[in-house]
Amino acid sequence: MLQIAEFISPTPSPVWRLAQQCGVTLAVGGLPFDTLEANERVCDLAPLTRMKQRYEEGGFKLEVIEARPPLNKAKRGLPGKDEEIDVVCELLVNMGRLGIPVWCYEWMTDFNWVRTNFATPSRGGSVVTSFSADDVPDDITSNPPISEEELWTSLEYFLRRVLPVAEKAGVKLSMHPDDPPITPIKGVSRIMRTVPNFRRLVEMLPSEHNTITMCQGNFTLMTDDLPSVIRSFADKISFVHFRDVRGVPTRFEETWHDAGKTDMLACMKAYREIGFDGVLRPDHVPTVEGDSNENAGYSAFGRLYAIGYIRGLQQAVYAN
Numbered sequence: 266m267l268q269i270a271e272f273i274s275p276t277p278s279p280v281w282r283l284a285q286q287c288g289v290t291l292a293v294g295g296l297p298f299d300t301l302e303a304n305e306r307v308c309d310l311a312p313l314t315r316m317k318q319r320y321e322e323g324g325f326k327l328e329v330i331e332a333r334p335p336l337n338k339a340k341r342g343l344p345g346k347d348e349e350i351d352v353v354c355e356l357l358v359n360m361g362r363l364g365i366p367v368w369c370y371e372w373m374t375d376f377n378w379v380r381t382n383f384a385t386p387s388r389g390g391s392v393v394t395s396f397s398a399d400d401v402p403d404d405i406t407s408n409p410p411i412s413e414e415e416l417w418t419s420l421e422y423f424l425r426r427v428l429p430v431a432e433k434a435g436v437k438l439s440m441h442p443d444d445p446p447i448t449p450i451k452g453v454s455r456i457m458r459t460v461p462n463f464r465r466l467v468e469m470l471p472s473e474h475n476t477i478t479m480c481q482g483n484f485t486l487m488t489d490d491l492p493s494v495i496r497s498f499a500d501k502i503s504f505v506h507f508r509d510v511r512g513v514p515t516r517f518e519e520t521w522h523d524a525g526k527t528d529m530l531a532c533m534k535a536y537r538e539i540g541f542d543g544v545l546r547p548d549h550v551p552t553v554e555g556d557s558n559e560n561a562g563y564s565a566f567g568r569l570y571a572i573g574y575i576r577g578l579q580q581a582v583y584a585n
Contacts, residue, residue: 266583273293281325283569329504522571
């Protein structure tokens with residue numbers, strides 16, 4: 266049966282207590298960027314060990330690392346790419362030593378997920394993030410354009426280096442889709458943006474460790490039948506972001522879990538059908554009354570509704 270987790274920052278915050286109070290004891294974690302001691306690197310065993318111990322002392326088992334060391338040179342195929350990839354290889358080795366089974370990564374060059382409004386009005390005065398391709402600022406990157414084929418070339422180079430290390434370490438590489446799943450954005454191409462492209466990814470170097478993050482908010486913008494896509498990837502799904510949106514790839518907004526375009530119950534049934542037993546987390550949530558929108562999409566109180574909604578679906582689907 267799938268397991269409900271929450272993104273728990275490496276530094277203790279109110280979410281630590283709220284997640285525990287909701288019965289969530291599995292953590293999707295970051296990397297110890299802020300707690301490095303002299304001469305330590307983020308991929309080193311010692312800081313990762315301390316971070317894992319800190320989660321455990323807080324009552325959490327660390328199941329996924331969803332943060333990345335710098336990789337833009339590797340993505341663009343620039344000098345210095347091998348040094349960046351070396352850091353990833355060391356990270357994977359040390360994750361294996363610590364028994365952390367999944368590393369969620371992405372192949373978005375220059376900038377990560379993009380939103381053009383972080384306070385779009387939603388239900389009952391809550392606010393959500395939203396995106397409009399027409400409103401992306403011109404200064405989002407100062408780098409030159411890059412083509413899709415250049416990104417496919419750099420991705421294959423990366424995977425040929427890191428996949429054998431991941432296999433030996435027992436760590437699954439879990440590719441997150443582009444957010445939003447459109448191309449290009451101000452001349453910067455994006456390749457992890459369609460269902461066929463994800464099929465190309467997993468078939469490029471077949472391995473049980475070459476897997477995907479089923480971020481429903483992005484995949485539902487790629488298809489009108491998300492449950493069938495979940496079933497089609499089956500054992501290639503190693504991690505799930507359970508969230509929803511309303512709109513089209515070039516113009517959409519995040520939604521409450523019960524108010525988007527997706528049949529969330531059908532998705533939960535699909536995960537049961539494929540025997541998915543990995544980690545699922547809510548991901549982006551609305552900011553509600555009494556909470557701060559400083560970290561839009563990741564406010565504390567909005568998670569309570571999301572976790573409860575997901576647990577209700579889980580219990581209904583897995584009752585028998």
